[in-house]
Amino acid sequence: MEYFFTEQQKTIRSLARRIAEERILPVRAELDEQEEFPWAIMKDLADSDMFRVFIPAEFEGLGGGALDLCLVMEELSRVCSGVAVSYAASALGSYSLIEYGTQEQKQKFLPQIAGGKRLAAFALTESTAGSDATNIKTTAIKKDGGYVLNGTKQFITNGGEAEIYDIVALTNPEKGIRGASVFIVEKDTPGFFFGKKEKKMGIRASATRELVFKDCVVPAGNLLGREGLGFPMTMRLLDRSRPGVGAQATGLAQGALEAATDYVRERVQFGHPLIALQAVQMILADMAIAVEAARLLVYATARTIDSGAKSFTEESAMAKVFASDMAMKVTTDAVQIMGGAGYMRDYPVEKMMRDAKITQIYEGSNQALRTAIAFELRKRKARRE
Amino acid sequence: MRIIVCLKQVPGVTTVKIDPQTNTLVRQGIKNIVNPFDTYALEEGVRLREKLSGKLSGKVTAISMGPPQATEMLREAIATGADDAVLLSDAAFAGADTLATSFTLAQAVNKLGYDIVICGRQTIDGDTGQVGPEMAEMLGASFIAYVSHIEDINNERIRAKRMVGDGYEVVAAPLPAVITVTKEINLPRLPSLRGVAKSKSAVIPVWTAEMLGVDKGRVGLSGSATKVIKVFFPQRVQCGEILKGGIPEQVSRLVDKLREAKVI
Numbered sequence: 001m002e003y004f005f006t007e008q009q010k011t012i013r014s015l016a017r018r019i020a021e022e023r024i025l026p027v028r029a030e031l032d033e034q035e036e037f038p039w040a041i042m043k044d045l046a047d048s049d050m051f052r053v054f055i056p057a058e059f060e061g062l063g064g065g066a067l068d069l070c071l072v073m074e075e076l077s078r079v080c081s082g083v084a085v086s087y088a089a090s091a092l093g094s095y096s097l098i099e100y101g102t103q104e105q106k107q108k109f110l111p112q113i114a115g116g117k118r119l120a121a122f123a124l125t126e127s128t129a130g131s132d133a134t135n136i137k138t139t140a141i142k143k144d145g146g147y148v149l150n151g152t153k154q155f156i157t158n159g160g161e162a163e164i165y166d167i168v169a170l171t172n173p174e175k176g177i178r179g180a181s182v183f184i185v186e187k188d189t190p191g192f193f194f195g196k197k198e199k200k201m202g203i204r205a206s207a208t209r210e211l212v213f214k215d216c217v218v219p220a221g222n223l224l225g226r227e228g229l230g231f232p233m234t235m236r237l238l239d240r241s242r243p244g245v246g247a248q249a250t251g252l253a254q255g256a257l258e259a260a261t262d263y264v265r266e267r268v269q270f271g272h273p274l275i276a277l278q279a280v281q282m283i284l285a286d287m288a289i290a291v292e293a294a295r296l297l298v299y300a301t302a303r304t305i306d307s308g309a310k311s312f313t314e315e316s317a318m319a320k321v322f323a324s325d326m327a328m329k330v331t332t333d334a335v336q337i338m339g340g341a342g343y344m345r346d347y348p349v350e351k352m353m354r355d356a357k358i359t360q361i362y363e364g365s366n367q368a369l370r371t372a373i374a375f376e377l378r379k380r381k382a383r384r385e
Numbered sequence: 386m387r388i389i390v391c392l393k394q395v396p397g398v399t400t401v402k403i404d405p406q407t408n409t410l411v412r413q414g415i416k417n418i419v420n421p422f423d424t425y426a427l428e429e430g431v432r433l434r435e436k437l438s439g440k441l442s443g444k445v446t447a448i449s450m451g452p453p454q455a456t457e458m459l460r461e462a463i464a465t466g467a468d469d470a471v472l473l474s475d476a477a478f479a480g481a482d483t484l485a486t487s488f489t490l491a492q493a494v495n496k497l498g499y500d501i502v503i504c505g506r507q508t509i510d511g512d513t514g515q516v517g518p519e520m521a522e523m524l525g526a527s528f529i530a531y532v533s534h535i536e537d538i539n540n541e542r543i544r545a546k547r548m549v550g551d552g553y554e555v556v557a558a559p560l561p562a563v564i565t566v567t568k569e570i571n572l573p574r575l576p577s578l579r580g581v582a583k584s585k586s587a588v589i590p591v592w593t594a595e596m597l598g599v600d601k602g603r604v605g606l607s608g609s610a611t612k613v614i615k616v617f618f619p620q621r622v623q624c625g626e627i628l629k630g631g632i633p634e635q636v637s638r639l640v641d642k643l644r645e646a647k648v649i
Contacts, residue, residue: 011581019575049578062578 001292003299005071012053012068016075019044028080031205032351037161038083038205045087046116054091056098059110065306066240070247070298077251078258081355082205084251086119088244089157089206093120093166095237096182100225109164109184121162123153123211124234131368134177134231138213140169146220147171147183149213152195155362159209160194163187167211168234171227180230184222191216202354239316240305242363246298246319249327249359253291256327256334256352260284263338263347280337287330294323314376317369324359324366331356386443386540389494389502390430391520392423392462394455395510403616419458422505424465425566428573430503431466433538441540444468446497450478450489456589463584464576471497475593480606483511487519489604492597494524501543502563506531517565527558533569 005013023044031038045051054069055061062068069091076084094113097106097120112118129135138151149169153159165185172179185192195210225233261284264274274280301319304312331353335342342349360366397418402411427447434443447462449455450473459470473493481489494502502524507514514530521528527543533553534546544557548567576584594601602608628635643649 007585008578008582011578015576015578015581022575044575047574047577049580052578 001296008062008064009068009071012064013071013075015048016050016072017078019048019050020076020079024076024079024083028083028205028348029345029351031080031082033204033345035199035204037207038086039161041083042086042116042119050087051090051116052114054094054098055110055114056106059106060114061110065302066243067299067302067306070243070302073244073247074251074254074295074298077248078255080205081248081252081352081359082203084248085157085203086161086206088241088248089122090116090120090162091244092122092237092241093158093162093164095240096122096166096224096233097184099236100182100229100233105184105221105224113164118164119158119162120164120166121156121158122166122237123156123159124168125153125155126151127154131365133234136168136170136177136180138167138169139173140167140171140181140183140218142171142220143217147218147223149183149185149191149216149218151213153211153213155198155208156211157206157208157362159207159211160197161207165192165211166224167213168230169213171230175228177231179228180234181227182224182230182233183218184224185213185216185218189216189218201357202351203358235313238363239311239313242316242320242369243298243301243305245359245363246294246301246323249320249323249356250291250295250298252352252355252359253287253294253323253327253330256331256349256356257284257287257291259347259349259352260287260334260337260342263341267338267341274337283333283337287333290326290330294319294326297322314373317364317372320359320363321366321369321373324356327356327359328353386433386437386441386500386538387498388430388433388443388445389497389499390423390427390445390447390462390467391490391502391504391516392427392447392449392458393420393505393508393510394418394449394451394458395420395508401510403618417454417458419461420505420508420510422507422509422566422568424505424573425568425570426503426505427462427465427467428571429535429566431574432571433501433535434466434468437538446470448473448490448493448497450474450481450486450493453591456591459589460584460587461576463587463589464580465574466577466580469587470589472589472591473597474591475595475604477594477601478605480609481604482609482611483513483515483519484610485604485606485608487516487523488608489597489599490516491520491523492599493592494520496592496597500540500560500562501538502526502561504563504565506565506567514565517563521563524561524563527560527562529556529558529562529564532564532566535564535570 023041050072052062053064057063073084073088113120126136128137140147140149167183167185168180170179171181191214193212195212198208264280267274298319301315304315334349335353341347394417397416404411430445434445437443445467447459447467447470453474456472462470504517518528529545529547531548532545533548537544542559543562546553546555594604628638
């Protein structure tokens with residue numbers, strides 16, 4: 001397939017693939033088993049300028065768009081999506097800063113993120129606010145020229161490992177979500193603690209942790225954008241980041257497809273390699289079709305964002321939903337055609353199947369996103385578009 | 386500090402085929418790679434520059450003697466941290482053994498000016514490990530082989546740990562120096578995106594025998610002390626005897642034979 005990449009995109013893709021194969025592949029199973037944060041790989045990614053991809057050029061980045069980031073995500077996920085999401089969370093933690101930060105805020109934080117010296121993270125979810133993101137309880141009350149944060153964020157990717165956190169909190173609790181704002185909070189700020197470290201089904205190389213704020217004082221200069229705009233800012237941020245989850249799902253499905261293809265070419269049953277059986281061929285072909293279709297939807301969405309489109313809620317939800325459902329099916333089928341071997345940890349597909357599940361859940365559950373897509377359909381019909 | 390790293394392009398395979406007619410390596414269809422040991426040399430050069438930055442200004446130049454396509458390898462060296470690169474390429478350099486290669490590289494190193502030259506411990510195709518020491522001799526520079534760690538380096542001297550057969554030695558030597566490094570010394574980084582961008586536009590000069598001002602009798606095949614008379618596969622000879630029959634029968638025949646041979 002011809003994807004019409006720029007030279008830079010081709011370079012990004014081939015270098016990301018090289019990092020994945022040379023640095024991640026040898027330790028993939030161990031990272032999964034040990035649930036160990038991949039610091040050495042984060043350093044390799046930093047040394048290769050991968051954290052610069054999503055940062056504007058004037059802040060020591062490479063000024064890449066959504067597609068550039070998707071290519072890194074896809075290639076890393078093809079080998080280990082646990083590592084990929086640790087990388088992606090730094091991008092997620094940077095978007096609001098890039099879009100709404102003042103020159104001073106950007107100058108302070110973005111070069112550090114670009115150099116990979118400090119990881120970033122984004123925190124919205126709370127125990128009361130999953131799909132119902134409007135139900136957050138963390139507060140940030142203005143006091144003496146700063147804000148005092150109280151509350152607990154849950155399931156935060158890169159929690160404990162990142163040093164720069166993008167926190168959504170209520171500056172005006174009476175107004176509910178319309179009183180939400182976004183803050184940059186640095187690790188080691190007094191009153192900012194890390195709580196429970198989660199034990200997960202998949203993406204186990206990544207860190208998922210609670211963030212606890214107890215009278216944590218944040219300087220007023222750390223407010224991003226304006227007070228009360230936290231929710232629309234966050235929704236826009238997630239619209240931007242969802243194709244990245246689509247790319248993650250596409251990459252991990254591609255990895256499963258390749259692993260399964262290798263296996264069925266070698267495994268002999270009934271006197272022939274498994275791939276000689278039509279039953280296997282049908283499954284394998286459907287897997288390949290699905291991966292390619294998802295990839296194209298992800299790329300098209302990323303390109304829509306990069307074209308400067310004003311709104312892309314629907315496209316980005318579609319890319320995420322389609323690719324993640326595809327990844328769940330493709331990885332499950334990979335395990336199926338590899339049979340008993342596929343179920344064992346000696347082969348990578350059982351891990352990929354575990355890793356795929358989260359892509360249907362995080363950054364908007366696929367059901368919540370379908371609701372959003374349906375809402376856009378209704379809106380368009382009402383406008384007679 | 387002027388740092389020069391020597392790189393060689395080698396066939397990226399573990400077994401090579403020899404053309405039975407010409408007795409030369411079959412290179413068609415074989416992808417060339419940078420000699421793996423040389424990647425450690427490049428990494429160490431780049432790390433030296435990074436470590437010294439602030440104290441001494443450093444520059445890393447990658448050099449290679451080889452055919453024009455070795456330019457691609459040098460481009461990757463720039464993508465991986467070298468500041469610039471020079472290719473030594475001339476029909477007159479072809480067929481060089483280690484002596485002629487060392488001579489040619491030494492001329493280029495002299496022309497560039499240097500404080501330290503870093504080479505891999507050996508190549509995976511020639512496997513001699515001679516080019517580093519020979520070059521040091523020709524340059525009249527200090528030489529430390531099999532360096533696994535540079536403990537200290539300044540404008541005047543280097544102190545390094547070198548691997549020896551049954552342990553290691555710590556050696557100090559005045560600069561300028563040539564060192565060869567082992568794979569224990571570091572973990573080479575991969576290229577960076579900014580490095581790749583820089584390497585794409587980099588101009589890599591090609592120096593010929595004339596530009597180096599060398600006597601053509603000392604380079605390439607004519608400057609080589611090694612003459613390859615013949616390259617051949619060792620003949621496969623079937624020998625030995627396979628005992629047949631049941632286990633007790635085989636054992637008794639084996640014992641007889643060993644007695645005959647006065648082994649037991």
